[in-house]
Amino acid sequence: MSKTIDDVVIAxxxxNFEGWVDHEGRRVLAPGVVPGDRVDLEVVASSQHHPRDFARVARVHARGEGFEQPVCAHAGPVRGRCGGCPGMHVRAPLRAQILQDRVTELLGERRLRWSWHEAPQQLGYRNRSNFVVTRRAGRLLLGSYAPRSQDVAAMSGCQVVRPMLSRVQAELEVRLGALNVPVGDEEQGLRWISVRAAGLPGAGESVVVELVVREPQAAWLGAATEAIMAIEGVQGVALTVNDRDTNAIRVDASGTLAGECQLIERYGEVELAIDPGAFAQLNVEVASAMYRQAARWVEGAQVIWDLYCGIGGLGLNAAVGRTNVHLFGAESVASAIESARQNAARAGVTARYRVVDLGSANWRAACPDEGVLARPEAILINPPRKGLSRPMREVLSKPASLGAKMLVYMSCDVASFVRDADALEQGGWHLVELQAHDMLPQTTHVELLGRFERA
Structure with missing residues (x-):
């Protein structure tokens, strides 16, 4: 049975942008509130391991000065049920302060001056959306899972994506609905749709639509592909097969159904070709600023290693336009390495790329061990959210054996960055400069860019 807590002030x-209040020896957390809000709460769950309860707002008596009405009609839980922007109800200065406090807390006792960088745009910045496909009241709906639920929340008119994506989403709902395309667990059902945009908004912007299905020979695919290609701005339709019972959207490579499925986007000083399933930063402007900064930091290095290089953006920005620069890139995904090679050729950069399992114990042996590339002067790393693998930390923590004098670490998770920074500093590196970027405004995400020098 739920429990109500009447007329409390959020402390x-x-x-995570959840408000809290201490009540009867337990901390009660609730989304959609800010300090100073006076509300009634309904406890909906309790921790069995900690004195902590989770609540929803049952009634609002008054709002604190840090609250603002979300501009998006779907922002949960204040106006809707979408959980994609948990900080949209928090005024911008308070939201920024919360993120900065998190960085400060995790950095701990380090005597390090670091800088905070706001995103140029708080809305309309995101270049990709993934949609769950379902049906509601007989109509096809592209939405997202509501927080802690398998219920699908509407996302039409999402405020953080590029306007082009919202327009394409609306047309997809109408056109695929008119074809009565099966969805979800229905026979031959369409499970997810991913839509990515590239190019200058409003000036030659292009979109690729990726369909994720259980059955690659679904009878409706031909008509659906034709209908999607008729949407203005769509340059290609891709297909991904996922017949597994998993929350992962992609478990295999994508194929082309129609048109051209490789988008070209300019990140910093380099144009990158992006395949449907490839990773690319969702906020082009912020990523470009970070790539340019990393390039400035390593501009004196002649031999550069780009580890976890992906499709090449970070390393290519450090090498483009420079003579006598030797660039080596390593990545575990073969398709990303192939894209990196194409992107290097497009940028006019001579680079050597290799598929390397960067989580394996002998990853270093797969990298150059002779010739000019054998001893890098600077190392760029941009690992996934979990951070560096243990073998990677062990090797990088011996900078003298590598020859490197500088290391630049781009991180999408503050906690894993701090863990890795501790290991690097124990091994002989010194973190001398750090930037924190608001990569995905309205969310809890902070992107870090750190410069380490050999102690």
Missing amino acids: GIDA
């Missing part, structure tokens, strides 16, 4: 707000 604080945490790094």
Whole structure:
């Protein structure tokens, strides 16, 4: 049975943008509130391991000065049920302060001056959306899972994506609905749709639509592909097969159904070709600023290693336009390495790329061990959210054996960055400069760019 807590004042707000109040020896957390809000709460769940309860707002008596009405009609839980922007109800200065406090807390006792960088745009920045496909009241709906639920929340008119994506989403709902395309677990059902945009908004912007299905020979695919290609701005339709019972959207490579499925986007000083399933930063402007900064930091290095290089953006920005620069890139995904080679050729950069399992114990042996590339002067790393693998930390923590004098670490998770920084500093590196970027405004995400020098 649920429990109600009447007429309480929210005392604080945490790094997940959830407000809290201490009540009867337990901390009660609730989304959609800010310090100073006077509300009635309904406890909906309790932790069995900590004195902590989770609640929803049953009634609002008054709002604190840090609250603002979300501009998006779907922002949960204040106006809707979408959980994609948990900080949209928090005024911008408070939201920025919460994110900065999280960085400060995790950095701990380090005496390090670091800088905070706001995103140029708080809305309309995101270049990709993934949609769950379902049906509601007989109509096809592209939405997202509501927080802690398998219920699908509407996303039409999403405020953080590029306007082009919202327009394409609306047309997809109408056109695929008119074809009565099966969805979800229905026979031959369409499970997810991913839509990515590239190019200058409003000036030659292009879109690729990726369909994720259980059955690659679904009878409706031909008509659906034709209908999607008729949408203005769509340059290609891709297909991904996923017949597994998993929350992962992609478990295999994508294929082309129609048109051209490789988009070209300019990140920093380099144009990158992006395949449907490839990773590319969702906020082009912020990523470009970070790539340019990393390039400035390593501009004196002649031999550069780009580890976890992906499709090449970070390393190519450091090498483009420079003479006598030797660039080596390593990545575990073969398709990303092939894209990196294409992108290097497009940028006029001579680079050597290799598929390397960067989580394996002998990853270093797969990298150059003779010739000019054998001893890098600077190393660029941009690992996934979990951070560096243990073998990677062990090798990088011996900078003298590598020859490197500088290391630049781009991170999408503050906690894993701090863990890795501890290991690197114990091994002989010194973190001398750090930038924190608001990569995905309205969310809890902070992107870090750190410069390490050999101690």
